[in-house]
Amino acid sequence: MPQILPIKDLKNTSNISEMCHKADEPIYITKNGYGDMVLMSIELFEKTQKKWNMYSDIEQSEQQIKEGRIKDARKSLSAVKEKYGL
Template structure:
C-alpha cells in the first residue's frame, strides 16, 4: 500500500518521512491541495531505480539486435574476447 502524505507533513515531519524512505526503500507520495504532486525516495532507492531503467534499456537494445539478426555464434564471441585479453 503506498505511503501518501501531505505537503504539510513533509514540511512538519521531514525526519519521519526520511526515515521511512531509508527503512523501507520505497517512495512516499506527497499531495498538494489533495492531489498528487511529488514522489520522495532515498538516494539509494533512486539509484537502484535508475540503474534498473538503464539495464532495461540495454536489454531492449539487445533484443532489437537479436530481432534484426545482428548476432554471431557464442564460440566466435568468446574467441574474440580471449584474443583481446591477450593483447
C-alpha cells in the same frame, strides 16, 4: 502498501527523511488531493536506477536481435581467445 502524504506534511523534514530511509518503496506526495511528487532515499533511488538501466539494456539487446545485429557467441569467444593468446 504505498505511503501517501499531503504536501503540508513535508514541513517536518527529519520525520520525512526517516520515513524515506525506512521505506522499501517511494513515498507519494499529494497536492490538493492529486499526485505531485515522489520521495525516496538515495539508496532506493540508486537501486531503482540500476533496474532501469538493466531494463534499458535488455530492451536495446532485444531491438538488436530483431534487427539481426547478432554474433555467434562461440565464434566471438574464439576470436577473443586468439587475439589475446588465451
